[in-house]
Amino acid sequence: MRLAAGSKTDDQTRMSGYDFTLAGTRLTALGSGALWWADERLLCVSDLHLGKSERHLRRGGAALPPYEVRDTLNRLSALIKQYSPDTVLCLGDSFDDLAAAKALPASEADDLRQMVAARKWIWIEGNHDPGTTSFGGQSCDEITIGPLTFRHIARVDATPGEVSGHYHPKARLSRGRSRPAFLVDHIRLILPAFGTYTGGLRSRDPALAGLMQPQALAILTGPTPIPCPMPR
Amino acid sequence: MAGFLPTLAELAADDHKGLHTLYVSPLKALAADIKRNLTGPVAEMGLPIRIDDRTGDTPQSRRKRQRTDPPHILLTTPESLALMVSYEDAARTFQGLKRIVIDEIHALAESKRGDQLMLALSRLQSLCPDLRRVGLSATVDDPEQIARYLARYPDPCHIVQADPGPAPDIAMLQTEEAPPWAGGGAAYSIPAVLDQIRAHQTTLIFHNTRAQAEIFFHNLWLANEEGLPIAIHHGSLDREQRERVEAAMVANELRAVVCTGSLDLGIDWGNVDLVIQIGAPKNVKRLVQRIGRANHRYNAPSKALLVPANRFEVVECQAALEAVKQGRLDGDPRPPGPRDVLCQHILIRACSGPFDADTLFAEVTSVGAYSHLSRAAFDACLDFCATGGYALRAYDQWQRLLQRPDGLWQLRDPRSAARIRMNIGTIQDADLLKVRMKRSRGGKPLGEVEEAFAATLTPGDTFLIGGQIVRYESLREMTVEVSRDRGRKPKIAVFSGTKFATSTQLSQGILDLLAQDAWPNLPAHTADWLTLQRKVSELPRAGQMLIETFPHQGREHACLYGFAGRNAQQTLGLLVTKRMEELGLDPLGFVATDYATLIWGLSELTDPAPLLDGNALRDGLERWLAGNAVMKRAFRASATIAGLIERNTPGSRKSGRQATFSSDILYDTLRKYDPDHLLLDITRDEALSGLVDFARIEEMIERIRGRVSLRRLGRISPLAAPLLLEMGKVPVQGAGAEKLVQQEAAELMRASGLETLAQ
Numbered sequence: 001m002r003l004a005a006g007s008k009t010d011d012q013t014r015m016s017g018y019d020f021t022l023a024g025t026r027l028t029a030l031g032s033g034a035l036w037w038a039d040e041r042l043l044c045v046s047d048l049h050l051g052k053s054e055r056h057l058r059r060g061g062a063a064l065p066p067y068e069v070r071d072t073l074n075r076l077s078a079l080i081k082q083y084s085p086d087t088v089l090c091l092g093d094s095f096d097d098l099a100a101a102k103a104l105p106a107s108e109a110d111d112l113r114q115m116v117a118a119r120k121w122i123w124i125e126g127n128h129d130p131g132t133t134s135f136g137g138q139s140c141d142e143i144t145i146g147p148l149t150f151r152h153i154a155r156v157d158a159t160p161g162e163v164s165g166h167y168h169p170k171a172r173l174s175r176g177r178s179r180p181a182f183l184v185d186h187i188r189l190i191l192p193a194f195g196t197y198t199g200g201l202r203s204r205d206p207a208l209a210g211l212m213q214p215q216a217l218a219i220l221t222g223p224t225p226i227p228c229p230m231p232r
Numbered sequence: 233m234a235g236f237l238p239t240l241a242e243l244a245a246d247d248h249k250g251l252h253t254l255y256v257s258p259l260k261a262l263a264a265d266i267k268r269n270l271t272g273p274v275a276e277m278g279l280p281i282r283i284d285d286r287t288g289d290t291p292q293s294r295r296k297r298q299r300t301d302p303p304h305i306l307l308t309t310p311e312s313l314a315l316m317v318s319y320e321d322a323a324r325t326f327q328g329l330k331r332i333v334i335d336e337i338h339a340l341a342e343s344k345r346g347d348q349l350m351l352a353l354s355r356l357q358s359l360c361p362d363l364r365r366v367g368l369s370a371t372v373d374d375p376e377q378i379a380r381y382l383a384r385y386p387d388p389c390h391i392v393q394a395d396p397g398p399a400p401d402i403a404m405l406q407t408e409e410a411p412p413w414a415g416g417g418a419a420y421s422i423p424a425v426l427d428q429i430r431a432h433q434t435t436l437i438f439h440n441t442r443a444q445a446e447i448f449f450h451n452l453w454l455a456n457e458e459g460l461p462i463a464i465h466h467g468s469l470d471r472e473q474r475e476r477v478e479a480a481m482v483a484n485e486l487r488a489v490v491c492t493g494s495l496d497l498g499i500d501w502g503n504v505d506l507v508i509q510i511g512a513p514k515n516v517k518r519l520v521q522r523i524g525r526a527n528h529r530y531n532a533p534s535k536a537l538l539v540p541a542n543r544f545e546v547v548e549c550q551a552a553l554e555a556v557k558q559g560r561l562d563g564d565p566r567p568p569g570p571r572d573v574l575c576q577h578i579l580i581r582a583c584s585g586p587f588d589a590d591t592l593f594a595e596v597t598s599v600g601a602y603s604h605l606s607r608a609a610f611d612a613c614l615d616f617c618a619t620g621g622y623a624l625r626a627y628d629q630w631q632r633l634l635q636r637p638d639g640l641w642q643l644r645d646p647r648s649a650a651r652i653r654m655n656i657g658t659i660q661d662a663d664l665l666k667v668r669m670k671r672s673r674g675g676k677p678l679g680e681v682e683e684a685f686a687a688t689l690t691p692g693d694t695f696l697i698g699g700q701i702v703r704y705e706s707l708r709e710m711t712v713e714v715s716r717d718r719g720r721k722p723k724i725a726v727f728s729g730t731k732f733a734t735s736t737q738l739s740q741g742i743l744d745l746l747a748q749d750a751w752p753n754l755p756a757h758t759a760d761w762l763t764l765q766r767k768v769s770e771l772p773r774a775g776q777m778l779i780e781t782f783p784h785q786g787r788e789h790a791c792l793y794g795f796a797g798r799n800a801q802q803t804l805g806l807l808v809t810k811r812m813e814e815l816g817l818d819p820l821g822f823v824a825t826d827y828a829t830l831i832w833g834l835s836e837l838t839d840p841a842p843l844l845d846g847n848a849l850r851d852g853l854e855r856w857l858a859g860n861a862v863m864k865r866a867f868r869a870s871a872t873i874a875g876l877i878e879r880n881t882p883g884s885r886k887s888g889r890q891a892t893f894s895s896d897i898l899y900d901t902l903r904k905y906d907p908d909h910l911l912l913d914i915t916r917d918e919a920l921s922g923l924v925d926f927a928r929i930e931e932m933i934e935r936i937r938g939r940v941s942l943r944r945l946g947r948i949s950p951l952a953a954p955l956l957l958e959m960g961k962v963p964v965q966g967a968g969a970e971k972l973v974q975q976e977a978a979e980l981m982r983a984s985g986l987e988t989l990a991q
Contacts, residue, residue, distance in 0.1 A: 057630040060648040062876045063620025065898055066627060067905035105626045173976050197897060204707075220977075228977040229984045 018225040020217070022189050023147040023161030029182045029219045033192045034079055035163070040145065043083055046091035046165025047193035048072050049128070050112075051100025058099070068196040069108045076194070077115060088119060089143075091165040091191060092126025092152030101133040109135075126152040126166065154211055160187045168193040169208055170200030171218040171231050178202065179220045183230055185213035192221055203230050235333045235368050236270060236305070242330065243281050243304055250328040251302040254356075256313055256349060257335040259494075260287040261478060263307040266335075270305070281305065286312050289471070299325050310340065310349035311657040317352045318583040318653055322359065329360040334382070337367035338517070339496070341381050341566070344573050344658035344873065347601055350381070351569075351577040354595045357384060371521045373563030381566065385603040398533040400523045402556060404549055405508065405537040410757035411546060413953050417447050418510045418541040422455045425508060428537065429460060432506040434481075435488040438522050440511045442466045442492055444541075446696040448510060449490040453699060461485060464699050466492040470677040473698060496521055507536040512548035514734045514826070516555045516562045523556070542954050544827070546758040548734065551741030562735035567921050569601035571613055571914050573658055575874035578617045580656065582633055583649040586640035589614060614641070616874065616910045623906050654880040660869045667697055670705045670713040678702070678714070686712050694719055733797030734826035736928065742827070743774040743795055765950045769943045772827070772951075776939035777932075779840050780949050784956070787820065790837040791952040792844075793828045800928035805829040807852045808843045823955055830955040841940050846933040853926060866919040868895040871911055 017028035017036060028036040035044040050072060053064035080088065095101035104112070112135055115121075121137030123129075132139040142151035147161045154164040169190055172178035180192030180200055190208070193200070201208060203218050209232050216230040239253040257263055263285040274281050282303035286295060288311065298306065299316065302325055308316075316325060332353065340346035357363050367382040379389035407424040429435050437452075439445035449464040456462060463477045463486050474494075480486050484503055489495065496518065507526040513519035523536040538553065540546040555562075574596065581587050593610050596602050615621045618633035618641070634644045643649055665686050669675030678698050686707060693704045694717045702714035734742075745751070751759035765771055772778040772793035780791045792808070794801055801824035809819040809831055818834035831837075842848060871877045877895055902909050920926045943949075948956070 054627050054630070057620075057627050057632070060645040060651060061881070062878065063622070063627070063630075063632060064876070065620070065901050065906060065909070066622055066624050067901050070905065071901060103627065105624070173980075196901060199894070224974065226974055226977045228980050 016224065018219050018227055020184060020219075020227075022163075022184060022186075025147055025161070027189070029184075029225050030079070031221055031223060031225045032075060032079060033180050033182075033194045033221045034076075035182070035189070035191060036083060036085075037148075041084075041086040042089060042145070043079060043085035043087070044089040044091060044150070044163065044191065045076060045079075045194040046191035047093045047126070047168055047195055047198055048076075048090060049093055049096045049193070049195035049198050051104055052096040052195070052197040054103045055096040055100045058103075064197065066105070069104055071196040072194065073108055073111055073115070075196075077111070080115065080119075086120060087122065088115075089122045089150055090124060091150060091163070092124040093128040093165065093193075093195075094123055094126065095129040095133065097128055098131050098133065101129065101135070122150075124150055124152050154188055154190060156211070158188055162188040163191070164188065165191045165193065167208055168198050168200045169203055169218070171203040171220060171228075173220075173226075173228060173231075179222055181221060182219040182225075183208065183212055183216055184219065185216040187213065204232055233269065233273075235335070235366055239305060239331055239333075240274070240279065240281065244277075244279050248304060248328065248330075250304075251306060251326055252304045252328065253306075253331040253333060254313070254329060255305065255307045255333045255335065256310060256340075257307070258309065258339050258345065259336075260289060260309060261474075262335065263287055263309060267307050283307070286316075288312065302326075310345045310352070311659075314348055314352050314577075314580055314656050315653060317355050318580040318649075318656065320583075320585050322355075322584050326356055326359050329356065329363055331364050331366060332356070333366045333368065335368045337378060337382060338369040338372050339521075341378055344570055346381075347569050347573045347599075348577065348658050350599045350601060351573065351596065352580075354384070354599050355581065357598065358591075358595055370524055371517050371561065373517060373561035377563075377566060380600045383600060384598050385600050397531060400520075400534040400536060400556065402523060402534075402536045402538070402553060404546070404553065404755070405539045407539075410755070411540050411542050413543060413761075413950070416441075416444055416511060416541045417451070418444075418539050419448070419451050421510070421539045422451055425452065425539065426455060426460075428506060428508065429462070429488045432487075433503040434484070434486060435506040435508060436495060436504050436522075436525050437488060437490045437508045437510060438495070439490065439492050440514065442468050444511060445490050445492050446699065449699045450696055450701075452488075452490065460487045462488045462490065464490045465494055467494045468681070469679040469698055472677070473679070495525065505535060507534070508539060509536065510539045511541045512545040512734070513538070513552050514548075514738070516552055516560065516735065516738060519552055520556060520561065543758050543761045544951070544954055546754060547742055547745055547762075548738065548826075550754055551738055551745050555738065555741055560737060562737035564736070566601065568604060569599060570870075570873075570918065571609065571910070572870040572873040572918070574602065574605075574610070575613050575617055576656070576658070578614055579632075579652045579875050582617070582641060582643050583652050586636065586642040588640055612910050620876075621910050623908070651878060651881065652875065654882075655872075655875065655878050658873050660872065665707075665712050667702070667712045667714055669702075670715050675713075681712060733799045733925065736797070736931065739795045739797060739826065740774070743772065746771045747773060761950055769945060769949045769951070770941065774935055775937075776941055777844060777936045778941050778943065779837070780943045780945055780952055781837050782945040782948055782952070783836075784832075784948050787832040788834065788836045789948070789952070790831045790840070791828055791949070791955065792831070792840075793951070794929075794932050795827045796928040796932045797925060798824055798826045799925035800932070801825065801827070801829045803853075803924045803926060804849075804929060804932075805831060807849055809833075810855075811843050811848070811852060812837070825955055828952070828955060830952060838942075840942055841938065844933075844936070844940060845938070846930075849929065849933065853924075863915060863919050863924075864896050864899050866924075867899045867911065867915040870914045870918055871895055871898065874911060874914070876911065 017030040019026060019028050026039065028038065030036055050069050053066045053068055057063050116136040122143060123137050123139045125131065125139060125141055142149060148163055149161055150163045152164060153166045154162060167190055169181050169183050169192055170178045171181040181203065182192060183190040183203060212230055217227050218230040220226040243252055255266060267283055267285045271283050274283065283305045284298060284303040285307040286298055287309050299319060299321060316322060340349060365382055367378065372378050375391050379391055383389035405421060405424055407421050409420045411420055439448060445464060445466050452462060463480060465474055465477045477489065481489060504526050507522055509519060509522055523534045526534040526536060538549040540549045581592055593607060596610065597605055612621065619628060619631050631644055632648060633641050635641050666680055667678045691704055691706065694701050701717045701719055703717040705713045705715055751762060762771065769780055770778060772795065778793040782789055792804065794804055805822035805824050809822055812819040812833065817837065819831055820833045822829055822831040872879060902912055
């Protein structure tokens, strides 16, 4: 899913992110699609969709390469190693469904359990995974931390400081292909999907264009996060 | 008609129950047309013979009836036949089948549709052991090869040669104005083409791409002051619109039809007495096929005119003319049967009921193209269909195919049969979106555009479709909504069409022509142009590679004349730019045509020899196969055919929401975690023979043997100029490109004033 640009610069620039302010809170959009809240030492990722290949196959579809759980967890654990967060917050649709959560390959399930046990971990429940799993951590519909409220699906009537996922936003400039993107305005932030097997919804789509304020920014993920006026 | 005489004789002689003859053609329209032509005489003779056709357009109710109570003669396409074979009651449907007639077999043999058809035939042959096979074609370069392709391996096949008739009357169109230096529109020829339309009953005007057909039709219409009835016909147009054109053709109401490959085959239009080919024909066989569309009357020569779109194409047209006159058709040896099609066939076989692997293997290897398939390769395909064939056996409880205690294989979940049937077929259309006029309740359908093209549109952009200029309004429920636009010039050129590579034989013919001391056989304007090229630079020769470098519009350019065909030149571009990137030469992109690759970037190329070393290219190929777009495209095609990616799923496309993730992600994941997977192996095979066409790079390396002629020029050369106007420029996604994206974003932030707000 990541662009295959030179990996050397990749590692160097992953350190840097794009800083912005939401409801008076300083946040950093990382090129990997995760959100870093330095003051709280909180790392937030959205829409992991773990177990997607299992669910696909179970429901009579083709057998997709069963490596997406491994890949998503590898990328997440690399971020955790790099930032040492006190809290990890998953913004919902962490599992493709609750049965998929039970069916993760054993070694991947162990890794996830260890990751969760090592720090404070918050699962927001999404439309794909409405319930608790056996991986530990705390589960809830939404949670407010300081001035920010984290929920899976953005609410039209949200007060400033809403952080959500669900839409898998992506955007493109006139050159280059579309990339997963953060969307941010004065009221809300929508995170791109972090999971390896996740598609995207263009920011031009009415569902997103209608939700975001006219001055909204899109921050394209990639070797270096790139901010631009949200394409409409 | 001749192909049906034995059928009619047998059916007239005895009281045959059920299906007797299957007729398969590559085109739906052809099936409908044959039905018309056959039903008339049969009714006149009072024969009690039922004839019906079945294609993707046949309504559900009629399809059902055809399965339970089949007609005597069924006219169909490879995809519809594969679907019929996938039903549990296939044995009953095809009971008593005696003959199968495959029309235009050379066209099917060139694509995976033919491989799918032959696999379906192997199944039919098991169901109906005394089935006889007949193949028909008017343009076969190597009859023995097609015979082996058609017959059950290793049975012999009888070849019947018909009288070829008189030689065609074929020439280049004489125009007052010379063709332009560059471009593909051939707009200069409009007045001369109009004169020809006036002088003939009905003219077919062939184009190589839909985009070119659209632009040409638009220009022709603007110049058509006396309002001659002229229509356009191509595969992206709405079906209703195509059918209207076809009906008008049959009724002799049209003086000309601008068309693409959609009219290459089949249907005998009444009064076509002239064929015009716009743009170089790329392939002599296809040219001969198109010429044959004029005057199907026996003993009358077909009349055809070639219209080169630019001066280089004058040379190519002349080489093609000489090849036609000498009867030199181009053909390449057929590769072995593709394994992605085999995977689909295994799934289709599973849909029709439990099967035994040994029996299926025997059936498959009775197909000529698969006769040398190893058991191990077959088993790998079966394993892929059953489990996905991954090194990590993660979800084996959900296998797609299960082996039962009695050894037979069957679908685990009967629901998957419906999903598999929805995805039968090997035609790889890019994802297409319907285009409609914007009205309150669904306006008039105009045709389809590629999703990738639609994604680049912003409201207000204008483009051509069905010969009219429309304005992009919005994308709603996966439909592109447009309004009419009064402008005379579309802002965006249109969507891309299929691109054919100039054949090896034709490329050699062009090099032979360029090697002449003078060109009395070419029009003066082109001969002068080549003379100029010889003066300011030199002409490419077969025994060496000419490379020109020059600055142009602030960028350094290098033009490599390899004459290896579009696909191989594209691969050469990818390999060479990758090497240049490693050397820090900052390539930004390239474009390939059939004869050259033009690369631009920030630094001058001064030492090209190392870039063209055979071993370096071969080494580079393996490393490069990793992450490039061509491989991803090949992977997408093979993964779709093999059943890993579903084009159609129950309930899909209703909302564009969270559309399925791209096949690129699957490709990258497999490369990373399962590099020996079957599909990557298939992709490599496919890309090397098709899109990558490395064989022709090898041929080129062999031809030039390291001999490079490097010319440093002050400006662009006469021969290089056409490349700048080529569509399909490939950006190099390197450090340079990333910098440019950042520059653009920064510019937008500054311009919009958001920069200050954001921090």
